[in-house]
Amino acid sequence: MLNIVGLGLSLKDISVKGIEAINKSGEVYIESYTSLSDYTIQELEEFLKTKIKVLHRSEVEEEKPFFQKDKEITLLIYGDPLSATTHTEILQEAKKKNIQTKIIQSVSIFTAIARTGLQLYKFGKTASIPFWTENHKPESFFDLLEQNQSIRAHTLFLLDLNPKENKFLSIKEALEVVQEIAEKRNFKLGKAIGCSRLGLESEVIKYDSIKNLQKQDFGKAPYCLIFPGKLNFSEEEFIANY
Amino acid sequence: MLNIVGLGLSLKDISVKGIEAINKSGEVYIESYTSLSDYTIQELEEFLKTKIKVLHRSEVEEEKPFFQKDKEITLLIYGDPLSATTHTEILQEAKKKNIQTKIIQSVSIFTAIARTGLQLYKFGKTASIPFWTENHKPESFFDLLEQNQSIRAHTLFLLDLNPKENKFLSIKEALEVVQEIAEKRNFKLGKAIGCSRLGLESEVIKYDSIKNLQKQDFGKAPYCLIFPGKLNFSEEEFIANY
Numbered sequence: 001m002l003n004i005v006g007l008g009l010s011l012k013d014i015s016v017k018g019i020e021a022i023n024k025s026g027e028v029y030i031e032s033y034t035s036l037s038d039y040t041i042q043e044l045e046e047f048l049k050t051k052i053k054v055l056h057r058s059e060v061e062e063e064k065p066f067f068q069k070d071k072e073i074t075l076l077i078y079g080d081p082l083s084a085t086t087h088t089e090i091l092q093e094a095k096k097k098n099i100q101t102k103i104i105q106s107v108s109i110f111t112a113i114a115r116t117g118l119q120l121y122k123f124g125k126t127a128s129i130p131f132w133t134e135n136h137k138p139e140s141f142f143d144l145l146e147q148n149q150s151i152r153a154h155t156l157f158l159l160d161l162n163p164k165e166n167k168f169l170s171i172k173e174a175l176e177v178v179q180e181i182a183e184k185r186n187f188k189l190g191k192a193i194g195c196s197r198l199g200l201e202s203e204v205i206k207y208d209s210i211k212n213l214q215k216q217d218f219g220k221a222p223y224c225l226i227f228p229g230k231l232n233f234s235e236e237e238f239i240a241n242y
Numbered sequence: 243m244l245n246i247v248g249l250g251l252s253l254k255d256i257s258v259k260g261i262e263a264i265n266k267s268g269e270v271y272i273e274s275y276t277s278l279s280d281y282t283i284q285e286l287e288e289f290l291k292t293k294i295k296v297l298h299r300s301e302v303e304e305e306k307p308f309f310q311k312d313k314e315i316t317l318l319i320y321g322d323p324l325s326a327t328t329h330t331e332i333l334q335e336a337k338k339k340n341i342q343t344k345i346i347q348s349v350s351i352f353t354a355i356a357r358t359g360l361q362l363y364k365f366g367k368t369a370s371i372p373f374w375t376e377n378h379k380p381e382s383f384f385d386l387l388e389q390n391q392s393i394r395a396h397t398l399f400l401l402d403l404n405p406k407e408n409k410f411l412s413i414k415e416a417l418e419v420v421q422e423i424a425e426k427r428n429f430k431l432g433k434a435i436g437c438s439r440l441g442l443e444s445e446v447i448k449y450d451s452i453k454n455l456q457k458q459d460f461g462k463a464p465y466c467l468i469f470p471g472k473l474n475f476s477e478e479e480f481i482a483n484y
Contacts, residue, residue, distance in 0.1 A: 008257065008347075010259070012257060012258040012259035012262065013257045013258075013259060013347070014257060014258055015250065015254060015255045015256060015257055015258075015348070015349070016254040016255075016256055016257075016258070016261065017252070017254035017255060019258065020254065080349075080353050080356075082353065082356035082357060082362070083353060083356065083362055088356075088359060088361075088476060088480055089476065091480075092476075092479065092480060095483070103357065105250075105255070105349040105353060105354065105441065106257070106349065107257070107322075107347040107348065107349075108353045108362075110352060110353055110362050111322050111324065111325060111347060111350045111352050111353055112347065114322075114324035114325065114330075115324060115345065117330060119330075120324070120325055120350075120352050120368070121367060121368035121369065122367055122368075123365075123367070124366050124367060124390075124393070124395060125363060125364055125365070125366060125393065125395050126362070126363035126364075127363065147393035147395075148366075148393070150392070150393065151366070151367065151389035151390070151392065151393060153366060153367050153389075199347065234330060234331070234334075237334065238330055238333075238334065241337070
């Protein structure tokens with residue numbers, strides 16, 4: 001049995017079900033520590049009272065030491081195990097190998113966005129804003145903002161990151177990219193919501209004009225941006241607090 | 243301090259953070275037991291090792307006994323505390339009363355839908371399909387399917403329920419309503435995904451034509467329906483299993 005257990009967004013977000021799975025497991029793995037959480041692997045080991053083997057991305061994608069028949073194994077995932085697409089691939093492969101899997105979900109950025117006061121059922125499709133380089137300036141994420149706005153849905157953008165190289169696209173940089181495309185496409189940008197470390201004690205949420213958001217200090221990553229669609233009264237009232 | 247703690251979808255989905263909040267609380271409340279979970283209040287009390295006071299809807303909306311200054315209180319919510327709109331109202335009112343709040347999130351239907359193999363970032367807006375009566379046949383939920391399909395996003399429909407009267411809109415009935423509107427609007431319905439008790443051990447997920455879904459036995463509520471937008475290869479491969 002392979003338990004794929006979500007750690008959620010902060011140290012104690014893991015569910016009781018997740019703790020029980022770990023306690024039954026012979027081995028506990030985690031995908032290479034990406035320093036996006038507010039705790040270290042050692043702190044996690046102390047909290048979970050278990051030894052954790054850290055896997056590099058290539059081990060997760062190629063060797064896959066967590067595929068062991070007739071042994072209870074747990075693979076820990078930051079956030080919710082089903083929010084990232086790579087993990088459905090693990091599920092598919094486990095099925096082919098005849099290894100039973102159990103998904104234990106947790107808190108995800110996809111529900112933490114409701115902390116802003118915007119309602120989950122009014123969000124449209126989600127995209128990531130990638131790093132731009134001199135020669136590579138992808139715009140496809142912006143199509144999605146246009147699509148969502150066409151049905152007046154809210155848009156969540158996750159900001160790109162490369163923790164291994166300690167590179168995180170900042171809200172300021174992301175907004176520069178967004179503005180550049182908006183000008184080119186003659187798209188009128190309204191106010192936006194900038195968030196950092198959503199779901200953590202130290203989260204920052206700001207609702208303001210693009211210009212003012214760019215001046216804000218959001219502290220450490222991870223970051224996301226929300227472009228609201230049509231706000232209702234209750235949403236208006238709530239986000240006015242930020 | 244008012245802790246608003248999500249119970250998630252099944253008994254042990256509550257987070258460690260949620261358990262800690264309960265253990266610090268003088269009183270623990272829950273909104274009137276709606277029998278949508280697969281456990282009783284007594285089982286919940288035994289699991290959480292605490293006495294729970296059950297509140298009726300009117301007590302949650304009017305008397306609000308959980309607003310107590312200078313006392314640590316926990317209000318338990320099925321699912322995720324921010325997925326339902328009523329709870330942002332509690333947050334707003336607490337703020338006005340100068341009572342500090344802490345939201346402790348949990349597993350939600352908004353992330354559990356990824357158990358189908360569809361990717362969360364490709365979902366559009368969400369609606370509920372209401373009961374139809376002789377004199378009241380609202381269609382507005384269907385506008386949303388049209389909107390989402392216009393941007394090729396997946397659509398989640400939650401099916402209406404009235405646990406107090408033990409009434410639950412079934413997948414068969416909901417699909418009849420959907421078909422009636424689709425015919426009137428000349429909207430071509432493709433295959434859909436019918437789900438019951440998503441996130442529970444006993445969940446059922448079926449991907450099939452409307453006609454075949456209507457013949458399926460989904461067992462007990464809660465139910466939801468998903469109309470996929472554009473499926474990518476990995477999604478196709480995954481849902482082919484159902």
